[in-house]
Amino acid sequence: MSETVDFLNHLTSTKCYAYLDNIYKYHGNEGKCEKLKNDFQRYPQIYDFCMSLTGNLDNFNKLKSDGLFDDDRCRYLNFWIYDRLIGMGLDRTSIGSPSIIGKIIDLFTDFKMYEKKCNYDFYLIDRKDYTKMRKLYNYIMDYGIIKYYANGENNYECNTKNVEYIKDGINAYNDIKRDCAQNNQKYYCFAMRDFEKLNNMDDLLKLQCKKIKSEFPSEVARADHLRQGQHAFQGAYDSAGSHVKGSQMELETPDSHSLSTFEIVMSLFFPFLGLLVIFFILYKFTPFGSWLDSNVLRKKKISHNLYEDDEPAEDILDKTYSHMNTPYQSKLHQVGYNSIWNTS
Missing domain, CATH: 4.10.290 (Bacteriorhodopsin Fragment)
Structure with missing residues (x-):
């Protein structure tokens, strides 16, 4: 396996977000998006976002589903919307956030998403909780590809970022579970319930890399050189007849005494x-x-x-x-x- 291969470059979640960016972008509603662009001139990316969003809403039933849990299309569409708004500098705390949230809700209504049992409701979640949710759902979506590489297929060795990615997914579940044990009315607790419905939940929580390579081989090489130098110095010191009292690692010889x-x-x-x-x-x-x-x-x-x-x-x-x-x-x-x- 080539050293340039990294499973983080092949994640299903990354492909999913790119898919929602592009699949129906040219089927979006230009009229609605031109109006949105004029209303939010401070955000130059708003037009492309709107074209992708309206295209996805109009073709919602055609969007891919991985079948991991109910209404996963709607879940991932909401994740995608939240992620792209953050990318434009729009979240719950930004000045333009209430206005853009209102416009997105209007778009969901215009495309009768209530009939498709999909609502835009992630705006109720603060950014910290959203980050935990996204890590968990991404981990669920990416499990298949992660497991393939983590098991060492084709002699793949995980790097430190791979290990951290797996830990982040598991820690996200544990954090959400702990929060919801104290207050199960928090909106993002549905993420924990979705996760616990999975047949392979235990496997996801136990996943580890079987082979791990050093992220910094040059540092390891320098450490090896240092150890070799220490051994060489010790050998020269011992050959001159110097012995440390009480050491049981060195054997005294007649030559060393002379x-x-x-x-x-x-x-x-x-x-x-x-x-x-x-x-x-x-x-x-x-x-x-x-x-x-x-x-x-x-x-x-x-x-x-x-x-x-x-x-x-x-x-x-x-x-x-x-x-x-x-x-x-x-x-x-x-x-x-x-x-x-x-x-x-």
Whole structure:
């Protein structure tokens, strides 16, 4: 099935509205429509609408019927009228609405539609309720074609708009049923009753697409590329020997351990080597070297020499204290001297 095929382009309801536009357009009443055109000059489409309407009224019994429920010709004719008035900017809230509604009622009377048991009464319905009704009746009319495609005939795949169209029809019924449960005097409750008379009502409420394709394949492709990139990054990360603790999805191997050890050694060795190079440069080519040599290394050398000559130092101490213990006649002039205390 070609990707350009969309069941929304083949709906029975769409064809029905086009049918009512054109089938008896050239059998309309020109005199009545010229007068209507002059009365409503603000609406240039009013003449064509009138020609189609009067042609349909005059040939009402020849209009197609799908036989789904009683007086379906009249139902769909009313839907068509309401839809075309909205298209011209005329609904219950517009300024010209009362006048045009009166003219349409007159046309129904002129063509004795009361004898054909068809009245123009959709003007009693507000636009919100009309929208619900139209969705429901369109769904009923379109069920055959929707079911064909929704079941995946010819490998058809529903797009997101197809899915929404089906949901809108089902939701319209549920909304109308809920409203009419609270107030069954609302005029549009006949839509619920028509629907519930259908033999296949349960099938209509359960219809779903068996195959659904993405509306935005490019987005899916980008998501796939992103996932592939994440997998590639994860693979490179794992091959370097990095493992997340507690993960049961990765298996450790001897190679991964050896790579991890190597990485750890390198990560310690290179910073240490860098520190040595920096220290060497500072020592050789900056005042830091002179300061270090005169203040730190010199003291270290002196301390080293002292500890290497322990025995002479002990002898000196012994001689010093021995000298101090020798009796002298004149104690005021005796001095004990030790060069160690003066080396600082």
